[in-house]
Amino acid sequence: SKGKAPFITFVLETFLPKLSGGPGSGKGTQCAKIVNNFGFKHLSAGELLRREVASNSEYGAMILNTIKEGKIVPSEVTVKLIQKEMESSDSHRFLIDGFPRTEENRIAFEKITGAEPDLVIFFDCPQEEMVKRVLSRNEGRVDDNIVTIKKRLIVFEALNLPVINYYSKRGKLYTINAVGTVDEIFEQVRPVFTGKQL
Ligand code: UP5
């Protein structure tokens, strides 16, 4: 009736799968296929950081050193870059690739963006396979050398598990066996999205 305050409900679509998995497990490769098949906006945290280095931003030197050491860039820097990309995109479906690497990353993302992922895909890949793939990539990345790769693997082992456990407990985690051809692996990824309200 008149004079009564309106009752407003915002209904927003969010669909935020996150892709975890160690260095070289094939996250970027599978993301390209998910984009082609399911129409997501792909946000690679590592790519956003490398772009920031290339643009000579105020954090560029710090980010470059951190990546060379295989360490994790301060959460706020990474989350702000992801947030900026999400806000400037027309899409409401985001594939956030290579993030969160740590519990602190995860908490910062939730705090700063207020959003949570609907799904988390984890690529399970043996270390020797990751090393082989990264070393044969040949894209000139400063961190694709055996010294940095070993550091990246140590950081991954030390910090990733709590993130995986967190999402597993919430029933959001899909584990994919990342050994096989690109297409074989994608056939495990496809059903994760099939039938979902995207
Ligand atoms: N390849 C892919 N699939 C294959 C298959 N099935 N069989 C055979 N070969 C396969 O694949 C790697 C290589 O393997 C490619 O040559 C590919 O053709 C081949 P790719 O899809 O590129 O693997 P990906 O998992 O994306 O590997 P990447 O090296 O990108 O993973 P990282 O997680 O290490 O790198 P990222 O760019 O995410 O991060 C780099 C650094 O940025 C981090 O080490 C860290 O220092 C920093 N960072 C942060 O600080 N915070 C963040 O949140 C994110 C990154």
Ligand code: MG
């Ligand atoms: Mg990648």
